[in-house]
Amino acid sequence: MDNRAGEMQVFLRVVETGSFSEAARLMRMAPSTVSKLVARIEARMGVRLLERSTRRLLLTAEGETYYERSQAVLAEIEEIERELSQGARAAGGTVRINASVALGTLGLEPLLPAFWRDCPNIVIDLSLSDEIVDLYLDRTDVAFRTGRLPDSRMNARHIGVAHRKIVAAPSYLQRHGTPQRAEDLSRHNCLGFNFRRADPVWPLTESGRIVDRTVSGALLANNGETVRRMALAGVGLARLGDYHAREDLEAGRLVEVLAGAVERDEEEINAVYLGGARMPQRVRTFLDFVVPRLRLFLAPQARADDTPEAPAT
Structure with a gap:
């Protein structure tokens, strides 16, 4: 790994102490390591930085510049x-x-108490909606969006991937049976959405290819949480992101069906924001805190093995 800042620190200590051995003692390194490190700097640049004698070290002209x-x-x-x-x-x-x-x-909400402990002066104005907002018109600093970004020039940090699952409550399946094939969905109550970008189709894999299956049901809602609650109540089948249904599936409150047919049904999740390199410090601080933690939230295996990473862009 390239650690030129560390090399500079060692070189400065050699010059300031006038001794490889004293610099090594202060840096808690072996004298031979310090000597080899300085020699490596000189070899990389092709110049001599120090004139060595038995009694003292002298900086060359190049050494003075480097110092x-x-x-x-x-x-x-x-x-x-x-x-x-x-x-x-x-x-x-x-x-x-x-x-x-x-x-x-x-x-996001579970992260906020810890965020405020680190950043007590930042106010979070949080709006929850499954509709896509216009960052400029709605005066939004950061929007977490699911799906393909319509404009590749937008400033965004990638969060992860939401894998869709078709789920139902055991009580619903006991009453109506478990769908075995994609065509069985036509006989089931498939809970859907009413926002503008929602289509009444579920992409399913049939014979190795993806086919959009038109579905219908007794509910059209403007958010996934309502759909999840109706599925829990045994109303019908729901198509939800894996992170959304994770706890219900683990507890057995919901059961996944047609798992093989939705293996490639997934959407990207990104944090989209304004400002680019000139974004306000408060926005940068928020993104640096929440983005790595949301990445772990979306990847349960990573969450089990790691702690939140350092801020990333």
Whole structure:
């Protein structure tokens, strides 16, 4: 791994102490390691930085330049880290967020208490809706969107993938039977959605190809949480994201059906935001906190094995 900042620190300590052995003692390294590290810097740049004698070390002209520039670089790194660490805690203002009802309730809301412990001066203005909002017209800073992004130029951080499952309550299946093939859906009460982008079709795999099956039922809702609750009540079949139905499936309150037919039914989830490189510090702080944690929420295996990663873009 390239660690040039670390190399600079060692070189500065050698120059300041005038001794490989003293620099090694202060850096808790072996003297031979320090000597090899300086030699590696010189070999990489093709110049000699130090003139070595039995009694003292002298900087060459190139060594003086490298020493001065290294001081400036390391000071800049410290300043960046100090600004960011102070900025995250001192950042204030309002961050306006839009998320689907399911992702907001199950994934985002549980993160907020810890976020406020780290960032007590940021106000979260949270709206939950499965409709797609216009970030400009609705004055939204961050929107968590499911599905393909319509504009590749949008600023976005990828969160993960929602794998769709067809689920039903055991009581419904006891009364109406369990569908065995995609065509069986025509005889079932398939709960759907009424927002503009929703189609009354479920993409299913038949004979190795994806076919859109038109479905119908007694409910059209504007959010996935209503559909989930009606499925739990035994009203009909529901097509939900795996993270949305995860706890109900684990508890046996819902049962997955036609698992093989929906194996490629999935949608991307992204955090879409305004501002790009010039986004306000409060928005950047929010994204840096929630994005890695939402990634773990969507990937249960990763959540079991890891802790939240460092901020990523």
